[in-house]
Structures are given as C-alpha cells and as structure tokens.
Amino acid sequence: MPDASPRKYVPRPEGLNLEFFRHAGGGALHLQRCDECGSFRHPPRHYCQRCFSPRYSYVPSSGRGTVYSWVTSHFTVDRGWVAEVPYTTVVVELDEGPRLVGALRGLDVEDLRLGLPVVLVGEPKGDDFVFFWVDAG
Numbered sequence: 001m002p003d004a005s006p007r008k009y010v011p012r013p014e015g016l017n018l019e020f021f022r023h024a025g026g027g028a029l030h031l032q033r034c035d036e037c038g039s040f041r042h043p044p045r046h047y048c049q050r051c052f053s054p055r056y057s058y059v060p061s062s063g064r065g066t067v068y069s070w071v072t073s074h075f076t077v078d079r080g081w082v083a084e085v086p087y088t089t090v091v092v093e094l095d096e097g098p099r100l101v102g103a104l105r106g107l108d109v110e111d112l113r114l115g116l117p118v119v120l121v122g123e124p125k126g127d128d129f130v131f132f133w134v135d136a137g
C-alpha cells in the first residue's frame with residue numbers, strides 16, 4: 001500500500017538563494033562574506049550592505065549563535081506539518097552577525113531565553129535545499 005501521509009513541502013530556491021543552499025550542501029552552513037570589507041550577508045545579496053561591493057565569497061560558519069526570537073505554531077494549513085504541531089521556529093543571531101531561521105529540536109520551548117546559546121544544524125533535503133534545526137549550543 002502506498003504511503004498516503006502528506007509530505008512536507010521542499011522549496012526550490014533560485015538565483016542567490018540556490019547559491020546559498022548549494023554552499024550548504026551536506027548540511028555545512030556557509031555564509032556570504034564581502035571580499036572588500038569582510039562583512040557577512042544574509043539573506044544573500046548581490047551587493048554588500050556596508051560598502052556596496054559586488055564581490056563576495058562563501059565561508060564556513062560554525063552555526064553557533066544565540067536566540068534572537070521564536071514563535072510556537074499551534075495550527076498549520078500545511079498538511080505536511082499537521083503531525084508536528086505545536087512546533088517552534090527560532091530566529092538565531094549567528095556569531096558572525098546574520099540571523100537565520102530554524103526549527104527547535106534539541107531544547108524544550110520552556111527553556112528558551114533571549115540570548116541563549118544555540119547552534120544551527122543543517123539537514124539536506126535533496127541537492128538544492130537544506131532544512132535547519134536549532135539545537136542547544
């Protein structure tokens with residue numbers, strides 16, 4: 001009997017977003033960094049927000065940072081996530097500065113605090129997308 005359970009939607013990123021996820025292939029987070037002034041960018045951009053340079057490279061990130069904010073969803077219209085509610089989405093401020101979003105996995109929501117050390121851990125979903133989890137740092 002075929003598996004009738006709803007599947008989670010996997011985005012198909014394009015352009016700079018695809019470039020970002022391809023650099024995170026295998027789950028290793030990389031960030032766009034300006035080749036001129038060294039500032040980090042996320043979401044990926046064509047031009048540096050500090051010096052407007054179009055030159056950049058992707059550099060590895062430890063994924064370490066702190067909790068910037070979070071929200072717990074008790075309802076979803078996405079059938080792929082119905083079995084997961086309630087789930088918590090966390091905005092992580094990385095040590096490099098940019099903020100990324102991930103799903104809480106390694107902590108109880110009751111233990112979340114602003115500024116709490118956490119780490120983003122990537123889980124590849126195909127060749128072009130990586131889902132990020134948030135674990136205790």
Ligand SMILES: [Zn+2]
Nearest residue numbers: 034037048051
């Ligand atoms: Zn720059």
